[in-house]
Amino acid sequence: MRASALLVALTAWMAVTPMAVGVQLNTRISDPTVDPFYQGPSGFESKPPGTILRQRQINASFFGFIPNPVEAWQLLFRTTAINGSAIAGVTTVFKPAFPQKDRFVSFQTAYDSSSPTCDPSYTYQLGSPQTDLISSLEALILQVYLLKGYIVASTDYEGPDAAFSPGRLEGVGVLDGMRAVSNFYETLGFSTDQPDIVGVGYSGGAIATGWAASLHPTYAPELSIKGWVHGGTPSNLTGTMSHIDNTICSGFIPAAIDGLAKPSAYGAELHAFIDEVFTDEGKSILDYAGSHCAVITLFNFMDKSILSTDIQSLGSDFLYNPGVAAVLAKNIMGVNKTETPTAPAYVYHAANDEIIPYSNATETVKAWCENGANVKFTNFAAGGHVTTEIIAVPSAVEQVDNFFAGNLTTGCTSDEVLSDSLDPLALGLNLEPILAELLTALGNIGDNDSNLKSNASILKDIIS
Incomplete structure (x- = not known):
């Protein structure tokens, strides 16, 4: 992704978003494996899940070297391992200058790594090394929600040892991260201690999002979840x-x-x-x-x-x-009836997804629907796995808005998107610079992910 094009988008962002006051520059950021902030304090095991154990304000950034002019906090919270033991997790909270004060978006980025060095909480910080194309692309998508006035929380849902792929662990991490953000309501300026929430994630982030949706009714029913939006979901x-x-x-x-x-x-x-x-x-x-x-x-x-x-x-x-x-x-979504989302879900997938089987995603949707869930499913007929994430941004954002507004349909519905293009004005003029940059990435990736499939050297060019 070209730095010059990115700077154009960020200039537009900074023009409408004043820098948060009082943010101190983090001059000594550390890898999560050695940063003491990530270690649970003595006795934290006895605390309820979602309890805030530590907090700090950070300087967030675009790609590690361009300051992101928002107020940003990190919360260490108590969560739970697969065997039921207590572990500590971290969520990063971004607060725009003029936020909506009764809600937030839980954004599960696809960091897809089993190394703690790749935790979003680390890579979001100014001065951190940037080693992941996926997180770089999704950092732009996260900005869309901030520009729309949503507070956004992004959790290291893989836990302290970066357990990539076990959905049950990741779903619990997401839900406890939501609890921590809700518990931080006074500092964030929420008007309520039970803010409304919509969970969002794609690909690896959809493992965490889909499982959080599945476990919400039994693990964290008190959370005011208004909906779930996830695509390219590795449900099996x-x-x-x-x-x-x-x-x-x-x-x-x-x-x-x-x-x-x-x-x-x-x-x-x-x-x-x-x-x-x-x-x-x-x-x-x-x-x-x-x-x-x-x-x-x-x-x-x-x-x-x-x-x-x-x-x-x-x-x-x-x-x-x-x-x-x-x-x-144990990590197949939709197998157990008790793990059916009670909040409505928007699920989308590319019919020609070369990474995540389309049939697995539709099997999960079918199971959820048979168990009484409210699900809208969209088939992106012309996209591949990566291109669909970009093409679907306007639809995903629209669904988030609808969930918060309560504009819902009951039961299960499905539709199909035939276009493989992205309208840079789809979300309005103020978001055009970001969508234009995503459009550039779309061109580099190629129709139906063709460039990624055919030539690894092109992928290297995209990353650089």
Whole structure:
């Protein structure tokens, strides 16, 4: 994404958004693995989920080097691991100059990494290293909601050890992050201690969003959730990993396996088994995925197969080993009736999605609908996985507005979008600079993600 074009968009943003007063420059930001802010204080385990354990004001940025002129806070909060033990999580809250005071957007960005160095709370800060194309693209989308006057919270939903892909852990992290933001209502200037919330996420962020929607009725029913918006949803990890093995996106698989085996996730069930069946080469790949961000991992594992016996001794049977299959089965959305969203949902997906199987997403929607959920589903017929995120921005934002306004339809409906274009004026003149920049990214990616699919060198050009 070109810095010159980005600066044009940011100039327009700064012209209408005054710099928050009293923000102190963070001159000594630290990696989450060594930053003491991320460590739960003594006795935090006894606190209720969502309790704020620490808080700090930060200097947020665009891509690490351009100040983002909003008030930004980070909250360390108590949340829960898969085994029920207490862990600490972090959410970053962005407050525009003239916010709506009774609501906020929970924005789950797709950081898709099992390394804590890639946590959004770190990469959002001024002076932080920027190593992720995905987060860079989504940083622009997050600004759309800020420009519309929404306070936005973005949680490190993978938890303290960056457990990428276990949906139940991520969904709980999102819900406890929402609780923490609601508990921070006085400092943020909310007019209520129960602000309305809409959850948003795409791709990896949709794992967290879809599972938060699923767990909301039983885990955090007190939250005033008005709706959920998620697309490109990896609702079935087995389907996704089988779909992308030995492709340009193979690198997501070792990151997901490493994430599933983290201590806060399913380490007790998987760690010893993985250590037994993975070869030295396979262990090296997992170690790499656990210490690098998504795009670099993708480059280093491009067009390779995790289902090869060079990587692990079970070959193609790995995903169906009883121990592995049992963990993967626990993370399929829509299986349990009690995990049906009670707030309305807008779900969208590309029919030609080359990363996340379309059929898995529609199976989840069907299950939710059969269990009484209110779901609008949109098929983006002309897009690929990445292009659809960009093309769908106006539709997603419109749905967020509708959910907050209470403009809802009951039951389940579906429609289809045939266009593969993005109108830079779709959300109004003040948002045109950001949508124009997204339009530039769309051109670089190519129709139906064609450039990403055909030539890795083009992907490198897009990143640079």
